[in-house]
Amino acid sequence: MMLSKGLKRKREEEREKEALAVDSWWLDPSLPAVAQAPPAVASSSLLDLSVLKLHHSLRQSEPDLRHLVLVVNTLRRIQASMAPEPTLPPVPSPPAAPCVADNLLASSDAALSASMASLLEDLSHIEGLSQAPQPLVDEGPPGRPTGGSPPNLGALDLLGPATGCLLDDELEGLFEDIDTSMYDSELWAPASEGLKPGPEDGPGKEEALELDEAELDYLLDVLVGTQALERPPGPGR
Amino acid sequence: MARNHAGQFYSGFNRLGPWCSPSGSPAPLSCETGCGEGSWILVCRLLVPTQVSLLSMEEDIDTRKINNSFLRDHSYATEADIISTVEFNHTGELLATGDKGGRVVIFQREQESKNQVHRRGEYNVYSTFQSHEPEFDYLKSLEIEEKINKIRWLPQQNAAYFLLSTNDKTVKLWKVSERDKRPEGYNLKDEEGRLRDPATITTLRVPVLRPMDLMVEATPRRVFANAHTYHINSISVNSDYETYMSADDLRINLWNFEITNQSFNIVDIKPANMEELTEVITAAEFHPHHCNSFVYSSSKGTIRLCDMRASALCDRHSKFFEEPEDPSNRSFFSEIISSISDVKFSHSGRYIMTRDYLTVKVWDLNMENRPIETYQVHDYLRSKLCSLYENDCIFDKFECVWNGSDSVIMTGSYNNFFRMFDRNTKRDVTLEASRENSKPRAILKPRKVCVGGKRRKDEISVDSLDFSKKILHTAWHPSENIIAVAATNNLYIFQDKVN
Numbered sequence: 001m002m003l004s005k006g007l008k009r010k011r012e013e014e015r016e017k018e019a020l021a022v023d024s025w026w027l028d029p030s031l032p033a034v035a036q037a038p039p040a041v042a043s044s045s046l047l048d049l050s051v052l053k054l055h056h057s058l059r060q061s062e063p064d065l066r067h068l069v070l071v072v073n074t075l076r077r078i079q080a081s082m083a084p085e086p087t088l089p090p091v092p093s094p095p096a097a098p099c100v101a102d103n104l105l106a107s108s109d110a111a112l113s114a115s116m117a118s119l120l121e122d123l124s125h126i127e128g129l130s131q132a133p134q135p136l137v138d139e140g141p142p143g144r145p146t147g148g149s150p151p152n153l154g155a156l157d158l159l160g161p162a163t164g165c166l167l168d169d170e171l172e173g174l175f176e177d178i179d180t181s182m183y184d185s186e187l188w189a190p191a192s193e194g195l196k197p198g199p200e201d202g203p204g205k206e207e208a209l210e211l212d213e214a215e216l217d218y219l220l221d222v223l224v225g226t227q228a229l230e231r232p233p234g235p236g237r
Numbered sequence: 238m239a240r241n242h243a244g245q246f247y248s249g250f251n252r253l254g255p256w257c258s259p260s261g262s263p264a265p266l267s268c269e270t271g272c273g274e275g276s277w278i279l280v281c282r283l284l285v286p287t288q289v290s291l292l293s294m295e296e297d298i299d300t301r302k303i304n305n306s307f308l309r310d311h312s313y314a315t316e317a318d319i320i321s322t323v324e325f326n327h328t329g330e331l332l333a334t335g336d337k338g339g340r341v342v343i344f345q346r347e348q349e350s351k352n353q354v355h356r357r358g359e360y361n362v363y364s365t366f367q368s369h370e371p372e373f374d375y376l377k378s379l380e381i382e383e384k385i386n387k388i389r390w391l392p393q394q395n396a397a398y399f400l401l402s403t404n405d406k407t408v409k410l411w412k413v414s415e416r417d418k419r420p421e422g423y424n425l426k427d428e429e430g431r432l433r434d435p436a437t438i439t440t441l442r443v444p445v446l447r448p449m450d451l452m453v454e455a456t457p458r459r460v461f462a463n464a465h466t467y468h469i470n471s472i473s474v475n476s477d478y479e480t481y482m483s484a485d486d487l488r489i490n491l492w493n494f495e496i497t498n499q500s501f502n503i504v505d506i507k508p509a510n511m512e513e514l515t516e517v518i519t520a521a522e523f524h525p526h527h528c529n530s531f532v533y534s535s536s537k538g539t540i541r542l543c544d545m546r547a548s549a550l551c552d553r554h555s556k557f558f559e560e561p562e563d564p565s566n567r568s569f570f571s572e573i574i575s576s577i578s579d580v581k582f583s584h585s586g587r588y589i590m591t592r593d594y595l596t597v598k599v600w601d602l603n604m605e606n607r608p609i610e611t612y613q614v615h616d617y618l619r620s621k622l623c624s625l626y627e628n629d630c631i632f633d634k635f636e637c638v639w640n641g642s643d644s645v646i647m648t649g650s651y652n653n654f655f656r657m658f659d660r661n662t663k664r665d666v667t668l669e670a671s672r673e674n675s676k677p678r679a680i681l682k683p684r685k686v687c688v689g690g691k692r693r694k695d696e697i698s699v700d701s702l703d704f705s706k707k708i709l710h711t712a713w714h715p716s717e718n719i720i721a722v723a724a725t726n727n728l729y730i731f732q733d734k735v736n
Contacts, residue, residue, distance in 0.1 A: 046623065066632075070536055
């Protein structure tokens with residue numbers, strides 16, 4: 001049995017049961033491997049595999065940054081080979097708020113999540129990956145979805161139906177582990193972006209969310225409820 | 238130096254059996270430089286016991302009984318025993334290993350004696366201590382692994398030995414010293430250490446030092462913590478012996494050994510906007526002679542040489558080493574396999590060696606646009622990259638080492654294979670570190686992987702390789718042809734038979 005790094009998950013176990021055969025669907029076995037030019041377009045299974053790896057990596061409480069960066073870069077290459085226009089949609093440069101949020105963090109989890117979110121939103125343009133309605137992601141600048149649905153679910157939907165990795169759809173479930181010290185009023189800058197991939201990533205992961213006013217009020221109500229339950233009063237509160 | 242009882246106590250558990258004198262057919266022809274690619278013999282296989290009671294300084298020798306239920310059988314080894322780093326000290330007398338359980342085990346070379354010439358080159362346990370414990374970061378609710386990522390020795394300046402060991406977040410300086418005398422005759426304490434009633438003391442005496450059984454003790458002298466947000470991958474002692482650096486995925490910090498609450502950040506590649514992150518630091522090392530120079534490698538296959546005299550923050554490199562991509566070998570995995578997992582200066586300081594997934598490259602510091610030598614470690618894996626990506630093996634980080642004269646380089650592979658390349662003769666050899674194939678003093682048989690066509694009797698086909706048996710960590714004695722190879726929880730020590 002071959003070992004793989006990181007957590008073992010059922011999906012990967014099934015894959016590992018296959019012998020390490022020549023990647024026949026990847027290369028023409030009759031040609032010498034070295035001289036074989038890679039296919040111009042990656043197969044969709046390679047894309048799915050990479051997305052799976054990315055999601056798996058993000059779900060770690062402390063992702064291996066090197067692994068994450070390499071998978072993301074590989075994913076970009078795959079996407080570039082599949083999309084007619086290789087240039088990615090420009091990401092709106094976030095204002096000061098995410099930097100403030102970032103400074104609060106000892107780690108880069110939220111900002112990294114933001115970068116993954118934008119990448120995932122890019123991927124949503126690839127057909128077949130996302131079963132979420134396209135308008136959910138295409139409307140407006142990336143990261144600013146239509147009203148009504150919670151914003152970060154937009155990108156999560158990309159993963160959920162396609163890969164079945166989204167575990168908890170409930171809004172409260174997403175927020176229950178947040179370090180709410182982040183939600184001081186001066187930090188609510190509407191253009192900040194962020195995404196938390198899953199609720200079980202552990203408390204302390206902080207978010208910078210992009211919201212409009214109605215959602216902001218709704219979320220604050222939720223937070224006040226959970227905050228009262230979970231957080232003892234701290235300084236400055 | 239006196240033999241130590243700790244070593245003698247352990248040695249019985251570590252040896253495979255009575256040594257047989259070298260015999261059998263004469264060694265195959267080895268190359269002129271004596272790298273001995275055909276004549277390596279197994280000296281000993283060291284299995285770190287998993288149930289050693291940790292020795293504390295205060296314990297009396299008699300009570301320091303080793304738990305006799307050693308788990309000597311390989312099949313019972315726990316994951317905590319997996320060796321994660323191996324390093325000889327500067328004289329080669331000591332060999333340190335770190336494991337996933339946060340433990341450091343130091344082996345000492347057997348003293349040479351005229352009567353037992355064939356035992357030269359053996360290493361026995363000298364000291365064992367728990368360097369790092371699992372920690373919990375309460376702010377982020379994260380467990381910090383206790384796995385020892387790297388050990389680096391300091392050059393010896395007095396009777397004690399000093400080494401740096403690091404896990405993902407914290408570097409520690411350990412002092413390993415011997416004690417063979419103890420004071421006796423205290424006035425205020427009796428021989429068991431209990432306080433005496435001062436009223437009963439009628440005379441004063443001067444305590445005297447009396448010999449005792451040799452005891453090796455390890456004490457943490459410095460703890461360098463809270464300076465790394467990301468995971469530390471490298472530490473490197475500077476040639477000034479006053480400073481060292483620690484590198485994580487995005488930053489490199491410079492420390493003074495005496496100061497633990499401060500470090501200087503000398504490299505920071507964290508982008509202001511994390512969305513722009515495309516590259517991380519994978520390894521870093523100081524120049525062996527120039528205390529102002531260091532190199533660091535990246536996940537994109539580049540190496541940067543930096544000069545600390547140029548500016549406080551060495552974000553601008555002095556030299557930039559990158560080989561242009563070979564268009565015929567381009568694939569979706571090109572970047573991953575170009576990611577450098579280890580970088581090492583040659584002892585001379587003129588070259589650097591880098592290890593990426595499929596090759597080892599030697600670079601001349603004076604030529605930045607391409608390496609001067611490239612060695613294929615296991616090119617037969619090139620057609621398997623997708624499967625290796627699938628099972629994450631493509632992310633394995635292999636290390637590489639120079640021999641003492643910079644004429645031979647060594648690195649590991651899968652199936653417990655490791656490879657040596659002689660830079661002068663351009664010959665290479667594949668050897669295997671495994672229990673089944675190695676008897677003590679037996680000559681290692683070169684291995685060969687069959688890449689296609691008819692498989693010969695002794696060859697192994699690519700599809701039969703065991704990818705769970707990976708040699709990531711190896712070390713080469715600084716002046717002799719003695720190598721240490723870590724295979725999971727086993728430490729193999731091989732020696733050139735020519736010596």
